[in-house]
Amino acid sequence: MTSNSPALINPFPFAELTPHRLEAFFDAIFAIIMTILVLGLALPGQADDLSPAEICIAMIPQIIHFALAFFILAAFWGAHHRTFSLVTKLDPFLIRLTFILLFVACLIPFTSTLAGDNHTEGPAVLLFHTNMLLLGLIFFCQWVYVNSSHLAIPIPDNHYRFILTKSLIVPFVSILAIIMSCIEPSWSSICYFFIPVCELSLLHVKSRLFPREVSENSISRRDESVLFTLSPELCTSLDEVAHEMEISREDLIMHILSGWMRSHRVNTGPAGSLCQLNQDHPSKSSGQSSTDINR
Incomplete structure (x- = not known):
């Protein structure tokens, strides 16, 4: 072919x-x-x-x-x-x-x-x-x-x-x-x-x-922050959509992640997570901005 x-x-x-x-x-x-x-x-x-x-x-x-x-x-x-x-x-x-x-x-x-x-x-x-x-x-x-x-x-x-x-x-x-x-x-x-x-x-x-400690650990980690970098183009798109929806950029990201999780049936339980978020904050590169959201 x-x-x-x-x-x-x-x-x-x-x-x-x-x-x-x-x-x-x-x-x-x-x-x-x-x-x-x-x-x-x-x-x-x-x-x-x-x-x-x-x-x-x-x-x-x-x-x-x-x-x-x-x-x-x-x-x-x-x-x-x-x-x-x-x-x-x-x-x-x-x-x-x-x-x-x-x-x-x-x-x-x-x-x-x-x-x-x-x-x-x-x-x-x-x-x-x-x-x-x-x-x-x-x-x-x-x-x-x-x-x-x-x-x-x-x-x-x-x-x-x-x-x-x-x-x-x-x-x-x-x-x-x-x-x-x-x-x-x-x-x-x-x-x-x-x-x-x-x-x-x-x-x-x-x-x-x-054990119950697993669920307690997951609850205690619920307020941790995750910092990740965004390209200028993505930041512009997020700001435009967030402005139209009259919500913050962070709330928009949470909506997107929640919708993706539901459509892909992601197991978010502490013992069965499919992925782990890196706890180390990435370095900010020039021309990029960062967004801090709570999990």
Whole structure:
């Protein structure tokens, strides 16, 4: 290709796409799944001959499986949201993995209803537990792939291991439920109530991995000043724009940096910063001016 030839355009620029559209699609599908879960609640047979209390008692297995499916899906949605808050770009495999995840999640209303209506039948509850196991494993694989493929903002190793451990809770509990379904199917779904217990136990680990001193240090450094040099042309442009906006030059720079941070999903946490500002004040060169802003 000669130097005058136009650059080739990648017909599949997945690596250049931002994840916003995939996030919106995921949220829409999850909202539909969590809404239609309630359709699995049905009155028992011969409800006309039963009192309201007897109907509620008869529907307890359905209500339990509905609640389990709803709140576990809500936890998965939160995990996906936290993961994609770090994702900066997509590739074909991540897109396919997300669609596989949604396919497995779409089966939850069916399997939860089947288990609720047949909570004493081993195959029915086993299908529900297997569905939960697959969903948890796919979320786990997604987190590992996003970080190993450098599709997300780098995070500290201890933070990565903590999220990795937390994402294994649902698969671990699902395996316990599968084992329990072979012994006593009607009580196997009780295993999912151990999920909050496991997450509470991880809070102690989190407090050791992320000590409070880190956040206090970041707060104490918030008022530090950064001095940097600007070319005369840039100073003129900043002054003109700041005059039009009726704000100071320093405020304009802060607006620009904030907008860039939001559009590029920059991790500004003290443990996961992508860049460090030099604390040494640069020397002022002739023909250049300096601007001092507070962080």
